[in-house]
Amino acid sequence: MRFGILGPLDVRASDGSPLDAGGPRPRALLTALLLDADRTVSVQRLIDGLYGETPPANAANALQSQVSRLRKRLGLEIETGPAGYRLVVDPDSVDVHRFERLAREGGQALGAGDHARAAALLREGLGLWRGPAPHDLPKLDELRLGAVQDRIEADLALGGGAELVAEVRELIARYPLGERLYGLLMRALHAAGRPAEALRVYEEARRVLADELGADPSPELSALHLELLRGREPVRQRGVPAQLTRFVGRAEELARIDALLAGARLVTLTGPGGAGKTRLAVEAGRAHADVCYVELAPLTVGTGIPYAILTALGVREGLRGPQGEEATERLVAALEGRELLLVLDNCEHLVEGAAQVAGLLLGTCSGLRILATSREALGITGEVLCPVPPLAAGPAAQLFRDRAAAVRPGFDGDEHARVAAIDGICAALDGLPLAIELAAARLRTLTVDELAERLGDRFRVLSRGDRTKAPRHRTLRAVVEWSWELLDQEERDLACRLTVFAGGGLSGGATLDAVEAVCGIPYPEDLLASLAEKSFLEASDGRYRMLETIRAFCAEQLPDPLLRELRDAHAAYFLRLAEEAEPRLRGRDQLPWLERLSTERGNLDAALRHCLDAAPSDGLRLMAALSWFWRLHGLASERVDLARELMDAVGPEPPPGLEEEYALCGLNAVMGDGDEARLACADQVLASIDHQLRLPFTVVLWTLAVGPERSRDERVHAQVGSDPWGRALLAVGLGFQEQFAGRPAASEALFAQALAGFRETGDRWGMANSLDQLGMYADWRGERTRALELIDEALHYARELAAPEETSDLLCRRGAVLLRSGAYEEATADFTRAGELARVAGAPEKVAGALWGMGDAARLSGDTARAREHYEAALETSARSWYSVGQTVHIFLGLGRVALAEGRADEADEWFAQARTLSTGAQTHGLEVAQVAEALASRAVEPERAATLLGAASALRGQLIVDDPDVTPVERRIRRMLAPEVYKKAFALGGSLRQDAVRES
Structure with missing residues (x-):
């Protein structure tokens, strides 16, 4: 069950249907129990909440009676104990507790610099509010305000500005003493290109605070004011690591890096390990308006660099989008047209791959600058090197004092003798920051003099070693070795x-x-x-x-024998973890297990690589268990090469009992490149399996690889068996088959069946996909309110899965419903947001879809000039990317209708003719063909030709009259007057072969 108390009390059964809690007292009782879900609430608190200051004489018995009635009415489990009553429910099923969790996690993500995740979490949490909080919980309103401010801050960091100004002004009107709000408004105005107004907001804040509180603005607000006065941009950062310690020294180096980046697009910080290149790059990046930090140290091959950058940018593969798309193409699409500083940290072990990616991006993305750290140059034309020297004596000593004070509170490094000793220690360590920090950590147990003495001994011994080694190996290694011996x-x-x-x-x-x-x-x-x-x-x-x-x-x-033993144990542990997680990725625990596997990605990949060499059969099991995780998290393309290596290591035949895992490995190996031999091998193996699959998502990858018609294969039915998730999945595949065959009623019934199955298992991916299609059918029938409800629920699940492309698709679907409802402004907002998400995700085909929707909204609202701009932009975007023929048909029709509205009939006829040519192909949907027929009917000279076209369109739509903004009243009247034989002929043509219907008409 789901419970809502952020607004009027709302109780929903597991299938989403509303339940009635009863009158005012049962509702008040349920609310009180829900506020402390799964915790005991005292009898006295419940009596006070139900009866106030005038409880009945037998209040305890009355309360018990109310509890009993509530149990029976809603089927709730309410435990009775000596301390009170406990409602046994998952707190996350109650909106207030879910909101508190999301607000907390969003605030943590914001603090960690993960602005995209913060915005998604906070927006999801705030979306749970349907009205004011319960009157006796003012703290919830405070938490809500804090979450709103955090969400606005995240939106600002992601590039928001103008659209936030009105929202923040409204908040200030309600909370005139909210100092943080004034800061947010200043930043929003500045981002919107209104710096003078931003400065006036500071004066307004200072006046209000002085009049109401007799106080001055905080140092933070004053510092922001000073930044804006100096013309600096408020900083926006993506994934820049938060630092736990103060940055010491390096002012000259920071100034030099800024100067170099002003004149060059690739600056590489070079120096030995431990010299402080990473920290310097992070601090330099913080000064830039838009910066993305990418850590390359965990990577083992250069081919993973594009994926690492995409991940840092928050870009992932879509659940339903084109699979196997080249990562570099996607990366270029995500960065094209943006002013961004990309920090590539620790390139030395992948220097060739880093150089190739950097060269490609710099050559195609004119607004991009790269700051790299490496022990050697990338070797690209135009690269400027910036050697990172050791710390000078003064900053080195200050770093030592700072770190010493952290491990020994009250440490005094200013006494003369200690000054000399500290200087000697830093000189012995060649001013290398990491070496200094490691040495300072020893002050937990040693004095400065003892440290200096031992360090000196260590380096006297070391100085007689191999002088051909790099300084890092003569100094830093010695410090680590000395710490090791302690x-x-x-x-x-x-x-x-x-x-x-x-x-x-x-x-x-x-x-x-x-x-x-x-x-x-x-x-x-x-x-x-x-x-x-x-x-x-x-x-x-x-x-x-x-x-x-x-x-x-x-x-x-x-030692090597122990290393092999540990790697075996490591692989075995993470194989167990992956196999434990796999079924939970298809159920109610989907989100926490997605997060857990994401956190262990480095270890899971390491385990898989070890299995590749040591135990390929275990590698098959591990890859199989992770395959659905990779799809849900947009990571599948990264694992194609690994899947090929594993399949080659296993050989041409599957190991006994691992046929399904072997086939899954083959399907992972053929993503997007048409490897017919591997595909045929996987298809043959799967076709030979006549029992229920252990991993029912295999059907998804199978049908993606060989075509959706596989869902009709009787073997697939046997392989899915009785598994509820698998049955729901099969219903999705059959639903699409019925949809493509022109049988909408059967298709809708199958998607409804799929939704029920996915609700039973709690799988968000399945629910989102099923709800999307059901929303489309409700829209086609003119049930706009129902369509929006279904799509909004799908959006909720897509956002929970952090799936920006799917969210973009659903926002476009929502915008289309709003268009047919005449809500053009709201539709435009949805299409705009969809385009932003798609652009950030590097999905130009979805950007084009959003632009087409914005064009429709502008045209239908009468702004034909703006509509033409959007259509042309959509067409330009589609020409540079993979794009569906059906959506191109829509763009052609939109341009034709704009031309017709502006009196250019010949141009309109040309656009309609192009749409007609495209619509006779095999990749278009019946609805698209119907719209082409309607457009041609609007230009038909002969009434009978117009009637025939409109009859075909009606048949293709599956009903005689559709409430569509592009179907005019004249067309509706023509349809009503159609001779029965004309309509029957058109219906027969439309119901069997849709393209032939238009071709014959």
């Missing part, structure tokens, strides 16, 4: 074992459970805490990660 044997053993986990990025490191299972060390919490204290580990959000330099050193200490 560990006890148990700590060293665990540090070595931890190197088996993927390093770098948010998907590196390991959870406590993984450490215990893979490293074979029971209860490792104390050892992990000790390693973190000694700077060998970073602990964050329940994960333990190693700095790459330390990880490389520790890996060298690991």
Whole structure:
């Protein structure tokens, strides 16, 4: 069940149907229990909530009676205990608790710089509100205001501006003392190109605060005012890592980087490991209006670089869009026309691949600049190198003091003797920031003098070593080695074992459970805490990660037999995790398991690569378990090469008992490139399976690869068996088949069946796809309100899945419904938002679809000039991308109708003729062909020809008269007067072969 109390009480059954909670008292009781869902509420609190200050004499008995009636009426589980009553429900099924969670997670994403995720989470949470909060919960209103402000801040970071001004002004009118709101308004006005108004807002805020509170603006608001006075843009960042420590020194280097980027489009920071290139690049990036940070350290092959950049940009493959599209083409589409600084960090191990990607992007995206970090140059024409030197003596000593104070509160490094010792330590470490930080961490247990003495001894020994080694290996390695020797044997053993986990990025490191299972060390919490204290580990959000330099050193200490044993244990653990997650990705736990697998991507890929060499059969199992995750998260194209290697490693025949997994590997290997041999092999293997599949989503990948007609194959029915998710999936495939065959009633029934099945399992992907099609059918019947309800629910699920392309598709669908309702402004807003999402996602074909919708909205509202601009932009975009023939037909028709409205009949006839030529192909839908017929009818000279065309159009639409804005009253009257034999002939033609209907007409 689902419960709503953010507004009028709303109770829904699992199928979405409303339930009646009863009169005022049962509703008040249910609300009180829902506010503390799954927690005990005292009897006294419930009595106070129900009866106020005048409870009846037998209030406890009356309350018990109300609880009993509520149980019976709604079938709720309400536990009775000595402390009170507890409503046993999942808190996430109650909108207020879901809102609180989404607001919290959105705020965390905003703080971490993940603005796209923050905006999506906050918008979803705020969308749960249907009215004011319960009157006795003012804190909820405060939380709602905070979430609104966070969402506006995220939108600003994503490029919003002008459209936010009115919203923030309205909020200020309601909350005139909200200082943060004034700051948001200043930033929105500045982004909208109205800097003078932004500065006036500061004066308004200062006056209001002085009059009402007798206070001055905060330092933050004053600093923003100063930035705007100086003409600086408020900073917008994507994925730039948040830093936990103060940035010390490097003012000259930052100024030099700014100057170089002003004149060059590729600047590469070079220097040894530990020199501080990453931190310097991050700080330099923060000064730019639009910056995207990409961490390349976790990658093992250069082909993964485009995908890493797409991920950092928030771009992913669509669930229903073209599969296997070249990542570089998608990347170019996502960056084209944007002014962006791209920070590529740690390029040295993939320098050739980084150079190729950088060269391509710089050559095609004129507004792009790249700031790279590498131990060697990328070697591209136009590249400017910026060597990162060691820290000078003063900043090096200050860095040491800062880090020392962090590990030893109250540390005083200013006493003369200590100053000299600190200077000596920093000089011995060659001013390398990482070495200084590691040395300062030792002050937890040592004095400065002891540190200096031991470090000096270490470097005197080291100075007699191999002088041909790079400075990093003579200094930084020595510091790590010296820190290593301060560990006890148990700590060293665990540090070595931890190197088996993927390093770098948010998907590196390991959870406590993984450490215990893979490293074979029971209860490792104390050892992990000790390693973190000694700077060998970073602990964050329940994960333990190693700095790459330390990880490389520790890996060298690991003997080969133990390394092989650990890699086997690592692969076995993540295989178990993937197989445990797989069925949950198709049910109610879909979102948390998607997030968990996303967090473990680095480890899952490492496990798969190990299986490729050591245990290909296990590799098949792991790839099979991850295949649906890759599709849902838009990662499938990245794994094509790996799937091919794995299939080659296994050989031409599937291992016994792994036929399904082998075929899935083959389907992953043929994405988008038409590898007929591998496809035929996978098809043959799947065709031989006559029992229920363990992984029913195999049917999706199979039909995507070989065609939707596979859904009618009896073998598929046997393979799906009784699995409810599989049956729902099969209904989707059959629904599309009926739709393509011109049987809308049968198609709609199948999509309704699919929706019921997906609701039963709780799968958001399935519900979104089914609701989309049901919304389309409701729209075709003229049931606009119902269509919007269905589409809005689909949008909710698509946003939960963080699927921007699918969200864009659904917004276009919603806009089309609004067009037919005459709500042109609201439709334009949906199409505009759809275009923005598609543009950010690098999906030009969907941008074109949104532009076509905006053109329709402008034309129908009478603005033919604006309509023509949108249609032409859609046509230009479609010419540069994969694009459906049907949508091109719509654009041609739109341009023809604009020309007709502006009195250019000959031009209109040309556009209609082009639309007619396209519509006779095999890729168009019956509705599109019907619209072509209607357009031709509007230009027909002979009434009988017009009548025949309109009859064919009516037949193609499946009904005689359709409430469509492009069907004129004259056309409707003609249809009513059609001779029965003409209509019957047209209906017969339209019901069998739609293209022939128009061709014969």
